[in-house]
Amino acid sequence: MPDLRTTAARRADGARTPSTRGGAGTTVLAVLVTGALAACSSDDEGLDTTPGGQVAYACALAEQIGDEHPAPEDWGTAIGADAEPGAVAASALAALLGGATGFAHPDHPELAEPAADIVRSVQRMDLAGIEDGLTGVRAACVDVDGTPPEDLGQAGQVAYACDLARHVTDERGEVSTWGGVAEDPAWTETMAAAALVGAFTGGPVPGAEDLGDASADVVAGVSRADAEQVQAGLEDLVGSCPS
Structure with missing residues (x-):
């Protein structure tokens, strides 16, 4: 898995936006329009992919890992096709909270640091570090409101990934119009969709085999x-998502 935190930090420091092969720059008007759309969007027909819904979902995953999965120190492996489901969920919730991009949710910036700790720890296979990061996320989630979906298992995570990816394509505009990686939530949402299907842990997860190549391309890009x-x-x- 690439060192995404370092990439995000470098891009934020340089205040640059990602380039395309054709050299297209950021269109300020498009960024403003897509940002305004995202601020008022909600998914009435599917899962809650609004910013608040994303944070609530991440917090619910953190609790679910503690309640339904072995402690990280007892995981067989956190990387590869046989990665512990708890490891996939941990990397996904960390991505949702900006741990892979340096983004901090405006209403819950306190979640950014423990999320980044989880991403770094997954990269290093530091199981104690993952547990410390999860503990930090759970502590910071105390003040988070929202009702997550009932299915927090891997099938539910795949469904949320697909709805989140649709949200990005419907509401955030072309990638070439996005702002900086650490400033524009579209990058975080895109990385989270990939992480939910196993891209951070060498996936894909069971039931998401058709999404493996696409999610890997997202992370690499x-x-x-x-x-x-x-x-x-x-x-x-x-x-590739189910319709």
């Missing part, structure tokens, strides 16, 4: 700041 690859991977991800 973000790590390279390649807007065209992210766009193609995101479109493939949505196209």
Whole structure:
């Protein structure tokens, strides 16, 4: 898994937006319009992919890991096709909270640091670090409101990934119009969709085999700041999701 945190930090420090192979820059008007749409969007027919819904979902995953999965120190492996489901869920909730992009949710910035700790720990196979990060997320989630969906298992995570990817394509505009990785939530949402189907842990997870290549392309594209690859991977991800 690429060092996405480092990539995000470098891009944020340089205040640059990812380039496309054609050299297209950021369109300020498009960023403003897509940001306004995202701020008022909700998924009436599916799962709650609004910013508040994403945070509530991440917090519910953190609790579910503690309640229904072995402690990280007892995981067989956190990386690979046989990765512990708790490891997939941990990387996914961390991605939702900006741990892979340096993004901090405006209403819950306190969740960003423990989320980043989880991402770093998954990369290093540091099981104690993952547990510490999860403990930090749970503590910071005390003040988070919202009702997550009932199915927090891997099938439910795949469903949420697909709805989140659709939300990005419907509400966030073309990737080439997005702002900086650490500032624009579209990057975080896209990375979270990929993580939910196992892209951070060498997936895909069971039931998401058709989404494996697309989610891997998304992660690779973000790590390279390649807007065209992210766009193609995101479109493939949505196209491969159950209708």
